[in-house]
Amino acid sequence: MATAARAVELAVVHALRERTGGVAGGRVVVLVGAGNNGGDGLYAAAGLARRGVGVHVLTTSEHPQAGGLAALRGGTARLVPLAQAWPAQALRAVADAVGPADVVVDAVAGTGVTGGLRGVAATVVAATREAVEAAPRPPVVVAVDVPSGIGVDDGALPGDVLPADVTVTMGVAKPGLLLPPATVCAGRVEVVDLGLDLTRRTPAAARLTDADVADLWPVPHREDHKYSRGVLGVVAGSDRYPGAAVLATSAAAPLAGMVRYVGPDGAARHVLDARPEVVVGSGRVQAWVVGPGVGDDDTARLRDVRRALAEGLGTVPVVVDAGALLALPERVAPTAVLTPHAGELARLLSAWGRSTSRADVEADPVGAARRAVSFTGATVLLKGATTLVVGPSEEGVAGSSDGTGTVYAQADGTDWLATAGAGDVLAGVLGALLAGRSADVMAHPPLAARLAAAAALVHGRAARAASAGGPLVALDVARAVPGVVATLLAPPLRTGPGGRMPG
Numbered sequence: 004m005a006t007a008a009r010a011v012e013l014a015v016v017h018a019l020r021e022r023t024g025g026v027a028g029g030r031v032v033v034l035v036g037a038g039n040n041g042g043d044g045l046y047a048a049a050g051l052a053r054r055g056v057g058v059h060v061l062t063t064s065e066h067p068q069a070g071g072l073a074a075l076r077g078g079t080a081r082l083v084p085l086a087q088a089w090p091a092q093a094l095r096a097v098a099d100a101v102g103p104a105d106v107v108v109d110a111v112a113g114t115g116v117t118g119g120l121r122g123v124a125a126t127v128v129a130a131t132r133e134a135v136e137a138a139p140r141p142p143v144v145v146a147v148d149v150p151s152g153i154g155v156d157d158g159a160l161p162g163d164v165l166p167a168d169v170t171v172t173m174g175v176a177k178p179g180l181l182l183p184p185a186t187v188c189a190g191r192v193e194v195v196d197l198g199l200d201l202t203r204r205t206p207a208a209a210r211l212t213d214a215d216v217a218d219l220w221p222v223p224h225r226e227d228h229k230y231s232r233g234v235l236g237v238v239a240g241s242d243r244y245p246g247a248a249v250l251a252t253s254a255a256a257p258l259a260g261m262v263r264y265v266g267p268d269g270a271a272r273h274v275l276d277a278r279p280e281v282v283v284g285s286g287r288v289q290a291w292v293v294g295p296g297v298g299d300d301d302t303a304r305l306r307d308v309r310r311a312l313a314e315g316l317g318t319v320p321v322v323v324d325a326g327a328l329l330a331l332p333e334r335v336a337p338t339a340v341l342t343p344h345a346g347e348l349a350r351l352l353s354a355w356g357r358s359t360s361r362a363d364v365e366a367d368p369v370g371a372a373r374r375a376v377s378f379t380g381a382t383v384l385l386k387g388a389t390t391l392v393v394g395p396s397e398e399g400v401a402g403s404s405d406g407t408g409t410v411y412a413q414a415d416g417t418d419w420l421a422t423a424g425a426g427d428v429l430a431g432v433l434g435a436l437l438a439g440r441s442a443d444v445m446a447h448p449p450l451a452a453r454l455a456a457a458a459a460l461v462h463g464r465a466a467r468a469a470s471a472g473g474p475l476v477a478l479d480v481a482r483a484v485p486g487v488v489a490t491l492l493a494p495p496l497r498t499g500p501g502g503r504m505p506g
């Protein structure tokens with residue numbers, strides 16, 4: 004508890020310095036519940052008071068953690084017990100304290116709560132949220148371990164939650180901090196190292212970092228040639244949607260050893276205008292992308308899709324996108340990566356006899372993605388503001404009870420990425436990555452999920468680079484991809500002794 008409380012205290016100190024330029028004299032409200040989460044809040048409050056911070060501790064339980072209460076005693080923190088107050092008095096106390104505060108610490112509840120907050124805790128959290136939103140200069144909100152009341156294991160939002168700017172979480176990022184919808188309430192997540200050995204546990208949810216992606220990315224060696232680096236076959240675009248072919252191949256061409264394009268002459272001309280490096284026509288490939296820009300009623304193009312699926316599935320990794328999704332056989336291996344958005348996933352699940360609307364998928368994206376994995380055996384990448392990737396659980400490794408593995412939740416992009424053609428670019432990036440690691444994926448199919456998450460990270464970062472805070476088009480994202488990969492792969496600049504760069 005001492006380590007956790009100290010980390011919370013330091014996060015508040017940092018927030019105060021950023022906001023006020025100092026620490027002493029800052030105004031902090033700490034909301035404290037009954038359990039150990041509240042205990043962390045109490046110890047942090049005691050530490051802040053010793054630094055000269057003006058601390059209000061608002062308790063939602065009649066029995067806050069005893070050790071933490073003892074730590075407060077004799078100090079300057081003001082204790083305001085809300086559990087015994089009349090509701091109107093309690094709400095006034097919240098509004099009076101929170102309105103002028105610089106920082107609010109949410110230590111109402113942590114991992115000990117399921118199914119949303121109840122009673123005084125729920126009322127106080129709702130009132131605090133209102134007061135934060137109404138404040139002329141809203142305080143910084145620091146959550147202890149998790150924003151109180153989120154679904155810690157599944158990312159649900161079953162009731163009132165105070166959205167945090169920073170979550171200081173203990174030991175490991177809980178799934179609820181990464182998974183939608185709760186992930187939007189977590190803010191920046193800082194993990195406190197408690198020295199736990201987590202190597203033998205399969206996390207329910209994870210998020211790849213830049214370093215993870217750098218480790219996964221295939222880097223050419225001196226002996227490499229275009230074929231050994233991986234050839235990607237792309238069945239994309241149609242007379243109606245030629246742009247999808249251009250976007251998928253433009254994203255893939257710089258990353259793969261070679262891209263072969265299979266499609267109608269008109270689209271092929273556009274592809275070659277944009278990327279003369281692309282080879283038109285079929286041939287041996289180490290991975291396929293099938294479906295971008297192919298309508299599910301386009302008989303001629305679906306013939307190419309089915310041919311590529313028949314040739315690729317089970318032999319090489321295959322990205323199955325857009326129009327190809329409904330052409331998928333009933334069962335496939337995890338080396339097939341489906342890349343639907345919420346509407347496409349709803350259609351797929353409905354086609355498999357589980358009537359599902361887009362709203363259903365949006366309400367429970369993790370559950371919907373897991374169901375698609377259970378039905379097909381494929382790896383599923385569900386596109387969204389937080390892109391989710393999940394595949395079957397690894398043999399011999401404990402996963403979810405439905406036979407699915409870790410959910411990767413990547414939130415690396417920008418809202419500007421919600422634009423036509425962005426998915427075609429992602430398909431190209433993912434296809435090229437799978438082509439480059441084709442033999443590894445076929446030897447160890449669960450790798451497909453990590454690579455799909457890596458592609459989502461690169462795609463998101465490329466969008467941020469292309470956007471620079473403003474609007475973008477999908478081709479800008481494709482153009483930004485090589486620079487993002489270069490940055491991820493660049494060795495970190497280290498300063499030598501005395502702060503000088505090593506020569």
Ligand SMILES: NC(=O)C1=CN([C@@H]2O[C@H](COP(=O)(O)OP(=O)(O)OC[C@H]3O[C@@H](n4cnc5c(N)ncnc54)[C@H](O)[C@@H]3O)[C@@H](O)[C@H]2O)[C@H](O)CC1
Nearest residue numbers: 004007037038039040112113114115116119120121124148
């Ligand atoms: N290694 C560790 O696990 C560490 C954990 N730390 C912190 O401790 C919490 C978990 O503590 P715990 O006491 O088990 O649970 P909570 O603090 O979440 O509170 C439980 C408490 O809340 C009340 N309660 C239960 N359900 C509800 C509800 N629906 N609405 C309102 N109130 C509810 C009930 O009275 C319970 O007693 C973890 O998250 C960390 O923050 C450490 O500090 C570090 C080590």
